[in-house]
Amino acid sequence: MLGVMTPSETIAKHPRNSDWAIELRGAGLRATSQRIAVLAFLDHNPHSDAESIRNGVLHILPTVSLQAVHVIVRDLSSAGVIRRVDLADSTSAQYETRTDDNHHHVQCVGCGRVEDVDCVVGHAPCLTPSNSHGMKIFETDLTFRGLCPSCERKNNDKIHND
Amino acid sequence: MLGVMTPSETIAKHPRNSDWAIELRGAGLRATSQRIAVLAFLDHNPHSDAESIRNGVLHILPTVSLQAVHVIVRDLSSAGVIRRVDLADSTSAQYETRTDDNHHHVQCVGCGRVEDVDCVVGHAPCLTPSNSHGMKIFETDLTFRGLCPSCERKNNDKIHND
DNA sequence: ATCGTTTTATTGAATTATTCAAAACAAGAC
DNA sequence: GTCTTGTTTTGAATAATTCAATAAAACGAT
Numbered sequence: 001m002l003g004v005m006t007p008s009e010t011i012a013k014h015p016r017n018s019d020w021a022i023e024l025r026g027a028g029l030r031a032t033s034q035r036i037a038v039l040a041f042l043d044h045n046p047h048s049d050a051e052s053i054r055n056g057v058l059h060i061l062p063t064v065s066l067q068a069v070h071v072i073v074r075d076l077s078s079a080g081v082i083r084r085v086d087l088a089d090s091t092s093a094q095y096e097t098r099t100d101d102n103h104h105h106v107q108c109v110g111c112g113r114v115e116d117v118d119c120v121v122g123h124a125p126c127l128t129p130s131n132s133h134g135m136k137i138f139e140t141d142l143t144f145r146g147l148c149p150s151c152e153r154k155n156n157d158k159i160h161n162d
Numbered sequence: 163m164l165g166v167m168t169p170s171e172t173i174a175k176h177p178r179n180s181d182w183a184i185e186l187r188g189a190g191l192r193a194t195s196q197r198i199a200v201l202a203f204l205d206h207n208p209h210s211d212a213e214s215i216r217n218g219v220l221h222i223l224p225t226v227s228l229q230a231v232h233v234i235v236r237d238l239s240s241a242g243v244i245r246r247v248d249l250a251d252s253t254s255a256q257y258e259t260r261t262d263d264n265h266h267h268v269q270c271v272g273c274g275r276v277e278d279v280d281c282v283v284g285h286a287p288c289l290t291p292s293n294s295h296g297m298k299i300f301e302t303d304l305t306f307r308g309l310c311p312s313c314e315r316k317n318n319d320k321i322h323n324d
Numbered sequence: 325a326t327c328g329t330t331t332t333a334t335t336g337a338a339t340t341a342t343t344c345a346a347a348a349c350a351a352g353a354c
Numbered sequence: 355g356t357c358t359t360g361t362t363t364t365g366a367a368t369a370a371t372t373c374a375a376t377a378a379a380a381c382g383a384t
Contacts, residue, residue, distance in 0.1 A: 030352075031352095032351075034361080034362070063363085067363075070342060088248040092341060093342090106295055117294075130279055132268055133277040134311050135277075136308045139307040141305040143304075146297040146300055192379085194331090196332085211370090226333085226334090227333085228370095228371095229334075229372080230335095233372090253369075326383100327382105330379105330381090332378080332379070334377070337375105340372095341368100341369090341370085342370105343367080345366085348364095349362070350361075351358100353357090
């Protein structure tokens with residue numbers, strides 16, 4: 001998981017732009033500078049929404065519009081190159097490059113911060129529904145909601161001051 | 163779970179309007195006809211969004227506006243009288259009166275149909291995150307995504323016709 | 325039962341995330 | 355290099371939800 005990788009591991013893991021180009025073509029998509037910039041940013045900044053992505057790539061693509069970013073993440077998501085994450089405590093969708101491990105998330109309901117949680121499927125029979133109502137299940141969305149340390153502290157302070 | 167209750171069990175379980183009034187007052191809210199109508203409708207039609215709720219109560223409250231319904235469900239949700247459900251395959255939030263059992267959902271990605279799934283916490287140690295990143299977890303959102311029988315059939319037909 | 329206070333509903337406007345449609349542009353095949 | 359087709363851009367549209375101000379209703383006190 002990204003949060004516990006050392007900087008060198010992180011860098012070693014990150015594909016270079018040319019690799020992103022290969023991945024895009026492999027998915028049947030053209031390797032445009034916009035898509036590569038979005039992928040490179042997203043790989044270093046998982047759980048970013050469209051606006052954060054735009055801000056993050058503006059120094060490379062000063063003219064990119066928010067709508068363009070929306071089109072890009074929609075196309076990349078439906079091609080399976082990135083994953084779209086919709087969380088109850090976020091008003092906007094978030095995106096990430098980790099796609100093939102069906103991992104899950106923890107979100108702080110105070111500040112919205114999101115972190116990855118490794119998948120428990122496989123050694124976790126309980127992730128088969130007790131009753132699927134006849135539906136053929138192919139994905140399990142699992143999100144833990146809680147309070148991060150700093151929001152918990154703020155919360156306690158507030159209670160003591162009332 | 164609602165889906166497996168017999169009609170008589172269902173009716174027996176449904177509070178009458180006066181019970182909804184008591185529940186509202188118990189939550190520190192005034193018992194207005196709008197709120198009671200929304201609660202009564204929602205109890206029989208779980209997983210309804212604001213617009214469906216409005217349509218469902220229009221015959222009782224012909225003048226209720228969609229914004230009023232939004233205000234009502236927001237207030238009832240934050241008071242804990244109903245539960246708001248945000249699912250990845252729904253553009254709008256849905257609401258339900260089952261609040262105290264932390265149950266989960268199955269959703270068909272084809273038609274959006276949602277059903278309840280009983281909570282697996284308790285006999286399911288895997289629902290504790292492998293790494294909570296320091297956050298204090300108090301809720302687990304679990305949604306199974308799949309295809310309902312009729313959407314699966316449509317899907318198969320489509321493949322054969324290509 | 326009536327009054328007065330406070331909460332709630334209503335109305336219309338505003339906001340936010342996202343998508344659409346058409347024109348300009350760029351990628352990759354030849 | 356040119357051509358075709360996919361992609362980006364731009365501006366407008368849509369959909370869900372919230373905001374702000376006023377009108378109305380709830381409920382406790384009289």
